Amino acid sequence: MKNIKFLSLLVCCSVLFLACNEAPKQDNQNQEKKSIIKPVSNQVLANSVIYEANIRQYSPEGTFDAFTKDIPQLKQLGVKVIWLMPVYPISMKNRKATGDLSIEDIKDPEEKKKYLGSYYAISDYTAVNSNYGTKQDFDELVKTAHENDMYVILDWVANHTGWDHKWIEQHPEYYHKDKDGNVTDPxxxxxxxxxxxxxxxxxxxxxxxxxxxxxxxxxxxxxxxxIDGFRCDVAGNVPTDYWNQIVPQLKEIKPVFMLAESEDKDLFYEAFDMGYNWEGHHIMNEIAQGKMNVNDWDNYMKKIDTTYQEDDYLMNFITNHDENSWNGTVKERLGDASETMLAFSYTLPGMPLIYSGQEYDMNKRLKFFEKDSIPKTRAKVWPVLEKLGKLKNTIDALDGAKKAANYQRITTSEDANILAFKRLKNNSELIFMANMSDEPKSFSAEINGDFKDAMTDKDISLNSEDLHNFEPWEYRILLKP
Known part of the structure; x- marks a missing residue:
C-alpha cells in the first residue's frame, strides 16, 4: 500500500514537473510566432515602399489566398508595407449598384448578384468578407507577409458603417440623426x-x-x-482626440504604423505617422496636363516646409483606388509624363505607393461596386519599379520618414520647366533632374562632378557650364559614387 502511494506521488510529481516545463515552452512558441518580423520602427519605414492591395480585384478569384501566393514577389519591388483595402463584410441594405441606383432599385435577382457594393460600407468590423476567404486565410496572409519582412495594415473606416451594422438597431445613439430622429448618411x-x-x-x-x-x-x-497598424479612411472627419486616445492603447500591445487619409497636420502631433500627399498628387496631374509648371511645385514645397513639423511625412502616389476608379488611369491623367511622375514620387521625401495593377501597366479603370480583375503581365512598369524600389530600400539619400534626407532645390537656366533637386543624408547623395514639359528643353544646371545614372547604370560627368538637351518628360536619377 505504501509503495502504491509512493508510486502515485512520484507520478503526480513527474506530471507537474513536465507541465511546468511545457508551459514556458508554449509561451516561447507564441513569442516566436509574434516575432517573425521586427517591430515597426522609423528605421524600417524610412526606406519603405507601400503596396495597396485590392483583394477583390487583385485576381480572378478575388481571395486572400490568391494574393498571399504573390506576396514574395512584392519583395522584388521593395515593398515593406502592405495596406489591405477593407476586408470586412459589406452591407446589403442601401448597397450602391450603378450610377444613382442602389441594390433595392435592381429587380432582376441575377442582376443583383453582380453588385458587390463599396468596400467602405462595413456591416461587421470584426469579420472578414466570405468572398475573400476565412480568418484562417487572413492569418496566413499576415504570416506570409511577416515571413517576407513586410508589415500589414488594415483599412479602417471609423467615420461610418453600413446600414446593416448591428449598431443601427442595438445602439442608434452612436449615429448622427436628422431633426426627425432618423439616422443619416454623412x-x-x-x-x-x-x-x-x-x-x-x-x-x-x-x-x-x-x-x-x-x-x-x-x-x-x-x-x-x-496586424501592424491601420490606414484610416477620411481620418480628418473623425475627432483628432479619438485617434489620440486609441493609438496609445494599440501601442501597448505592439508598435503600430498609422496612415491617415488626410493632410491635416494636427493628426500627426500624436496619433499618425504618415498622411496623404493629396495636394502634391494634384499638382503632378496639373503639370502633366500643362496646367501648372515647376514654379507651382516649388511653391508647394515651400508651403510644406512652413506647414508641417520636421518629423511629419506624406505618402506620394500617382494612383490609388479612388484615383483609378473615379478620376482615371495613370495614362489618362499623366499621359507621356507617367514614368517621370512615378520616378518623381520615389525620389521625394515621404513614402511611395504602388496600387494593385500599377505594377502590371494597368490601363483601365477598375469597377468599384462590381467584380473586376487586374492584368498580370509584366511589361514596362515592373522593371522600373524594381529599380526604384531597390534605390528606395538601400540609399540613405532617399530616407523619407521622420528623419528624412534633406531636399535641396538645384537652380537651372529653365526653372519653370526643369525640376532639379538634391537629396542628402550621411554620405549619401542623389540628384533628380527632369524636363517637366511636353517640349524638348536645353538648359544648364548647377551640378558638378562624377555620377552614376541609377536607371541605366552608366557613368556620367557633369559641369555647371554643360548644356543639357532633354526630350519631353526625360528624367535622370544620379548617384554620387
Missing amino acids: INPDTGESWGWTDVAHLNYENKDLWNAMNAEMLYWVKEHN
Whole structure:
C-alpha cells in the first residue's frame, strides 16, 4: 500500500514537473510566432515602399489566398508595407449598384448578384468578407507577409458603417440623426448637404460610448490577428482626440504604423505617422496636363516646409483606388509624363505607393461596386519599379520618414520647366533632374562632378557650364559614387 502511494506521488510529481516545463515552452512558441518580423520602427519605414492591395480585384478569384501566393514577389519591388483595402463584410441594405441606383432599385435577382457594393460600407468590423476567404486565410496572409519582412495594415473606416451594422438597431445613439430622429448618411458640415455616400450611416463621436465600442474593434485585430497598424479612411472627419486616445492603447500591445487619409497636420502631433500627399498628387496631374509648371511645385514645397513639423511625412502616389476608379488611369491623367511622375514620387521625401495593377501597366479603370480583375503581365512598369524600389530600400539619400534626407532645390537656366533637386543624408547623395514639359528643353544646371545614372547604370560627368538637351518628360536619377 505504501509503495502504491509512493508510486502515485512520484507520478503526480513527474506530471507537474513536465507541465511546468511545457508551459514556458508554449509561451516561447507564441513569442516566436509574434516575432517573425521586427517591430515597426522609423528605421524600417524610412526606406519603405507601400503596396495597396485590392483583394477583390487583385485576381480572378478575388481571395486572400490568391494574393498571399504573390506576396514574395512584392519583395522584388521593395515593398515593406502592405495596406489591405477593407476586408470586412459589406452591407446589403442601401448597397450602391450603378450610377444613382442602389441594390433595392435592381429587380432582376441575377442582376443583383453582380453588385458587390463599396468596400467602405462595413456591416461587421470584426469579420472578414466570405468572398475573400476565412480568418484562417487572413492569418496566413499576415504570416506570409511577416515571413517576407513586410508589415500589414488594415483599412479602417471609423467615420461610418453600413446600414446593416448591428449598431443601427442595438445602439442608434452612436449615429448622427436628422431633426426627425432618423439616422443619416454623412453630411458635409460646410453645406449641410449629403456627400452622396448614401450607402453608409454616419457615426457620431459626441457619444463617448461609441469611442469604447470602436476601440474594442480596432484592438481586436492587433491582439487576435497580429496586424501592424491601420490606414484610416477620411481620418480628418473623425475627432483628432479619438485617434489620440486609441493609438496609445494599440501601442501597448505592439508598435503600430498609422496612415491617415488626410493632410491635416494636427493628426500627426500624436496619433499618425504618415498622411496623404493629396495636394502634391494634384499638382503632378496639373503639370502633366500643362496646367501648372515647376514654379507651382516649388511653391508647394515651400508651403510644406512652413506647414508641417520636421518629423511629419506624406505618402506620394500617382494612383490609388479612388484615383483609378473615379478620376482615371495613370495614362489618362499623366499621359507621356507617367514614368517621370512615378520616378518623381520615389525620389521625394515621404513614402511611395504602388496600387494593385500599377505594377502590371494597368490601363483601365477598375469597377468599384462590381467584380473586376487586374492584368498580370509584366511589361514596362515592373522593371522600373524594381529599380526604384531597390534605390528606395538601400540609399540613405532617399530616407523619407521622420528623419528624412534633406531636399535641396538645384537652380537651372529653365526653372519653370526643369525640376532639379538634391537629396542628402550621411554620405549619401542623389540628384533628380527632369524636363517637366511636353517640349524638348536645353538648359544648364548647377551640378558638378562624377555620377552614376541609377536607371541605366552608366557613368556620367557633369559641369555647371554643360548644356543639357532633354526630350519631353526625360528624367535622370544620379548617384554620387
